[in-house]
Amino acid sequence: MNSSSALFVSHLFKSYGTLRAVNDISFSVPPSTCFGVLGPNGAGKTTMMKTLYGKAEPDAHPDTHMEVFGFDPRRDQLRIKTLCGIVPQEDNLDVELNVEQNLRIFADFYAMPRKAAGERIAYLLDFMELGEKRTARVRELSGGMKRRLIIARALLNDPALLILDEPTTGLDPQVRQLIWDKLRSLKREGVTILLTTHYMEEAFQIADTILIMDKGNRIMEGNPRRLLEEHLERNVLELMNVSRAERLAQLLDGVHTEASAERVLYFSSDLAVLQEAAARLDPGDGVLRQTNLEDLFLRATGRRLNELQ
Amino acid sequence: MSSSSQNHTEGCVDGLGNPLAKLRGAAAHCIVGRPPRRARRLYAIWLRHVRVYSKNLISNALPPFLEPIIFLVGIGLGLGRYVGMMDGVPYIQFLATGLLVTAAMFTAAFECSFGTYIRLEFDKVYDGMLAAPMSVHDLLVGELLWAGTKGFFFTVSVMIVTTVAGILPLGSIIAAPLLGFLTGTMFGALGFLVTSIVDNINQFNFLFSGLISPMFFFAGVVFPLENLPPVTRPITEILPLTHPVRLLRGLATGNLGWIHLFDAVYLVLFTILVGAWGIHRLKRKLVD
Structure with missing residues (x-):
């Protein structure tokens, strides 16, 4: 038992027929931290998350070891689900019911006493800024409100671990920022957070550690800032007008270059050399900027689409 | 916080x-x-269905309530005048006894086919419910109890009509609500099994046009099975509705025999076996 971790997974495998969705994934998440799982569609993120609360069964593999607060999801899924809040990728509210009734039903699933449930619901609607929508039908809610309601629902049991599968996909920037704020405040209160996301910004904003997955495999793991430092040059000159590449060829000889039909990227930690190159370009030809997690992600998982995306 | x-x-x-x-x-x-105890979990699932259903109670409950009554009036009073006695009782009585459990069949079969499929594939509410401390087994057994409850409820509502209209003496059909409950779980179980097999929602037409509707006519509700050619006997004995109908008739007339014990055993075994099979198969759709 790995008692210092909220979550401990080692050698996790999950196959669907011949497709290996999760291939030997290991990680551990200390309490009160946020662990972000990044990867393109089909990377195995959702499948991996589902194995943590019994929604997917991992392959029977002798080396697999899983613990969520000391409980094995393969045996104690009910204990785990009592301790966790889960926000699945797809909205799954009861559309016939109103906002409060949706939460009432779940309060019953946790066998919360009526009065305590009422207070908790009022508190969470307020927390997720849905207080005014208490009696609104789910059909009348916007996408962002539905998402916030699902997060409120996942917080009903005051979870020690919050599992979120792409919590902000498809939401506008305001709602996304609001959700990030709420997640940060939960983390401060001691909640451990596990989330998957496509948004590098999201991972950078709230994750203490990120795991990049691709085709079921672990690509890299670590603190996002540190990963950037370790794996990527500090700056990138992004050339949109590819016909200018010739002009820069000699100057940028030896600089790490990634080219596609519409773009050439020059990566370097030496800002001066990129600045010099940029000076030779006309306005609009390209842009010089710091590298970000998206660059790292694309370098790690490839720039082209794979057959699962 | x-x-x-x-x-x-x-x-x-x-x-x-x-x-x-x-x-x-x-x-x-x-x-x-x-996690809450099992009985508490099943109750919470059951309560969820009660809440969602009662949200649109009139549109949900009125049609299945009126259906047997319309049939009773239309066929029983209209056609019944020409039929006279059937199986030793006035036709309207014969028909009313059978209709006590058909509403239970229809509502439970609908609930656990279209209803279950929509919750599973369209609304994805099961994914939400399985995020709470519920197992797939809790989820589906709780739903089966709800199907039984609907059977109970609709049998009672038909019972009220037959009693108030003076068609059947209440004392003779006092066991009907229990049979309504059992019939509900029986067809809920069948609905689960079919739901686990279909690829899309349209395929439920096979269940309703191919099995449920014919059963209404060939399970002894509208006329006695003895009127059918003997070769059909094995088929009518397999049809699930035959058994609660015959059992209820036996209880209503007081003419009970070994065949009725067989009916009771069939009813319970069918529910348990088909239910367990359906749940087992649905589990594969709910757990990756």
Whole structure:
């Protein structure tokens, strides 16, 4: 038992027929931290998350070891689900019911006493800024409100671990920022957070550690800032007008270059050399900027689409 | 969040003691340590269905309530005048006894086919429910109990009509609600099995046009099975509805025999076996 971790997974495998969705994934998440799982569609993120609360069964593999607060999801899924809040990728509210009734039903699933449930619901609607929508039908809610309601629902049991599968996909920037704020405040209160996301910004904003997955495999793991430092040059000159590449060829000889039909990227930690190159370009030809997690992600998982995306 | 913590602590069970509270850090409040007991979980699932269903009670419940009554009036009074006695009783009585459980069949079969499929594939509500401390088994057994409850409810409503209209003496059909419940779970179980097999929602037409509707005519509700050619006997004996109908007739007339014990055993075994099979198959759709 790995008692210092909220979550401990080692050698996790999950196959669907011949497709290996999760291939030997290991990680551990200390309490009160946020662990972000990044990867393109089909990377195995959702499948991996589902194995943590019994929604997917991992392959029977002798080396697999899983613990969520000391409980094995393969045996104690009910204990785990009592301790966790889960926000699945797809909205799954009861559309016939109103906002409060949706939460009432779940309060019953946790066998919360009526009065305590009422207070908790009022508190969470307020927390997720849905207080005014208490009696609104789910059909009348916007996408962002539905998402916030699902997060409120996942917080009903005051979870020690919050599992979120792409919590902000498809939401506008305001709602996304609001959700990030709420997640940060939960983390401060001691909640451990596990989330998957496509948004590098999201991972950078709230994750203490990120795991990049691709085709079921672990690509890299670590603190996002540190990963950037370790794996990527500090700056990138992004050339949109590819016909200018010739002009820069000699100057940028030896600089790490990634080219596609519409773009050439020059990566370097030496800002001066990129600045010099940029000076030779006309306005609009390209842009010089710091590298970000998206660059790292694309370098790690490839720039082209794979057959699962 | 600390403002709510004191209230929230009431009634919570910290089944894990200190270590987990430590993991939560200083702000840790009540942690619901243990999942609710099984009976409580099933009740919560059942209650969910009651709440969602009663949200649109009139449009949900009125048609299945009126259907047997319309049939009773239209066929029983209209056609019944030309039929006279059937199986030793006035036709309207014969028909009314059978109709006590057909509404249970229809509503339960609908609930656990179209209803279950929509919850499974369209609304995805099961994915939400399985995020709470519920197993797939809890989820589906709770739903089966709900199907039984609907059977109970509709049998009682038909019973009220037949009693008030003076068609059947209440004393003779006092066991009908129980049979309505059992019929509901029986067809709920069948609905589960079919739901686990279909690829799309349109395929339920095979269940309703191919099995449920014919059963209405060939399970002894509208006319006695003895009127059919003997070769059809094995088929009518396999049809699930035959058994609650015959059992109810036996109870209503007081003419009970071994065949009725067979009916009761069939009813219970069918529900358990088909239900377990359906749940087993649906589990594969719910757990990856």
